[in-house]
Amino acid sequence: MSKKVLIIEDNNDIRENVVEILELAGYQVFDANNGKTGVDLAIKNVPDIILCDIMMPELDGYGVL
C-alpha cells in the first residue's frame, strides 16, 4: 500500500505542484490550503507524514503542531 502524505500550504501553485510531484512518485496525497483544514484532514486520514508551511491564514504551522 502506498504511503500517505498530507501537504498543508496556502500558495496554490506551490501546493498543486508538490502534490503532482508526490503523486507521480507514487504517494497517496491529501492537501489543504490552511492549517485548520489541514488538521481536519490529518485526523480523518492519519497520514504517514505531514508537510506543513509556517506562514498561513486561519491556523499557522505552529498552530497545527
Place this chain on the structure above:
Amino acid sequence: VKALQRAKEEVSFSLEKEKELGQLKSRFVSMASHEFRTPLSAVQLSASLIEKYAQPFENDNIRKHVAKIKNAVGNLTAILNDFLSLEKLEAGKVEPSFTAFDLVKLSEEITEEMQMVAKQNQNIIYQHTGTRSMVKLDPNLLKNCVINLIANAIKYSGENTFIEFNSEVAGQQCVITIKDNGIGIPDGDQKHLFEAFFRAHNTGNIPGTGLGLNIVARYTSLMNGHIEFSSNVNQGTIFTITFPIS
C-alpha cells in the same frame, strides 16, 4: 549657544531619520526576498514537472530550455538567499550555536553535495589530517562558509580541474582550506575582497553579487575564527579559515 542648540537638534533629527530609513530598508529586503522566493519555487517545481512529462525528449530543445529555466531560477534564489543572510547579519540576528559534531562527516556530505553541481570533470578532493575530527562550532554556519568557498572555486575555475578541500584538527586549532586552479584575484583587488558587493575586476561575465565572501568572513568571525587567502592571477586561489577549539 542658541546656534549650538539648533545644530544639536538637527543632528539628532537626522539620526532618527537615518534609523527609520535603515529599518525600512531591512523590512523591504526581507519582505521582497520572501515574496520573490515563493513564485520562484513555483517556477522551479513546474520546470521539473515539464521535464518529467516531456520525457523521453523527442525534441532536444525542450531539455535545453528546461535546464535554462532551472539554472536561472537557481541563480536568482542564491542571490535572494545572500540578501536575506546579509540582512539577518546586519540586524544582528545571527547567533552562532556551538555544538560538538564530526567535521569529517560534515565535510564528506558537503563534498558529495558540491560534486553534483561541479562543472564537467571538475573533481573535488577532500582530505582530513589529524586523528581527531570532533569540533565544537556552529555546523550550519560552517557548512554555509565551506559551501560558499567551494561554490566560488567551482565558479572561478574551468573544466578538467581539481578543487582541493582539506581540513585539519590539531592542537587548539581547526583549519580548513579550499584551493582551486582558477582565474585568481588581482593584487589590487585583494584588499577589498571581503567588502560587501565588491567583485574583482577579472570576474567578467561570471554571475555574482559580491556578497558571498562578505558573509563567509562575518560567519567566520562570529565563530571566533579568521579567514585569509593567497592568490595569483590565472594560477589559482587558496582560502584558509582557522578556528580555535577548546
